[in-house]
Amino acid sequence: EVHLVxxxxxLVQPGGSLRLxxxxxxxxxxxxxxxxxxxAPGKGLEWVSYISSSSSTIxxxxxxxxxxxxxxxxxxxxLYLQMNSLRAEDSAVYYCARGRYGRSxxxxxxxxxxxxxxxx
Amino acid sequence: QSVLTQPPSxxxxxxxxxxxxxxxxxxxFGPVIDIHWYQQLPGAAPKLxxxxxxxxxxxxxxxxSASKSGSSASLAITGLQAxxxxxxxxxxYDISLNYVFGPGTTVTV
Numbered sequence: 329e330v331h332l333v334x335x336x337x338x339l340v341q342p343g344g345s346l347r348l349x350x351x352x353x354x355x356x357x358x359x360x361x362x363x364x365x366x367x368a369p370g371k372g373l374e375w376v377s378y379i380s381s382s383s384s385t386i387x388x389x390x391x392x393x394x395x396x397x398x399x400x401x402x403x404x405x406x407l408y409l410q411m412n413s414l415r416a417e418d419s420a421v422y423y424c425a426r427g428r429y430g431r432s433x434x435x436x437x438x439x440x441x442x443x444x445x446x447x448x
Numbered sequence: 449q450s451v452l453t454q455p456p457s458x459x460x461x462x463x464x465x466x467x468x469x470x471x472x473x474x475x476x477f478g479p480v481i482d483i484h485w486y487q488q489l490p491g492a493a494p495k496l497x498x499x500x501x502x503x504x505x506x507x508x509x510x511x512x513s514a515s516k517s518g519s520s521a522s523l524a525i526t527g528l529q530a531x532x533x534x535x536x537x538x539x540x541y542d543i544s545l546n547y548v549f550g551p552g553t554t555v556t557v
Contacts, residue, residue: 375546375548378546432481432540432541433547434496434499434541434547435486435547436499438493440492440493
């Protein structure tokens with residue numbers, strides 16, 4: 329069974345930094361593209377970042393470009409999101425999400441999420 | 449205009465059939481795209497409900513079905529149950545926009 333467990337969320341001041349982690353198990357992590365998707369309180373889903381299985385391709389949403397960095401460690405089945413220059417609007421639950429390709433990309437597995445709150 | 453448009457809410461009585469539309473703004477996407485659907489129960493993470501327009505992952509009841517025609521997709525829930533109260537999101541993918549989610553529809557039973 330696919331298992332994705334996020335950690336690292338918490339309260340941080342505006343302008344601060346936070347590093348999220350996602351521990352993967354139950355599948356061959358190195359064979360899958362991964363994503364971070366976030367959800368602000370009471371709002372919808374927003375894709376944040378994508379990393380290919382070998383880390384050769386990385387994409388970011390416009391709202392986080394230049395501030396967030398996605399990375400992965402296939403040897404340790406882990407996904408990361410380094411978040412710098414945090415803003416109040418970055419407050420959200422952040423989900424680690426596995427990408428899957430049918431005839432286009434979709435997310436077939438989600439973690440339980442980790443809450444990030446940016447506030448003074 | 450949104451890339452993907454969904455009604456904010458739909459409601460139905462237990463046992464009834466409800467549908468949720470997802471309209472694609474073809475100004476953003478090419479003419480042929482796939483729509484995927486997710487269910488998010490209150491306080492829980494999203495879960496894949498339908499992929500590639502019409503396909504149910506294993507474990508998803510056949511009460512859930514979906515279709516797509518042209519620039520519009522639709523999710524149907526038949527035999528509505530109290531446990532179906534949730535937010536439902538459609539999603540597509542574009543090489544420049546990456547994953548795009550609709551605004552979500554709240555289903556009330």
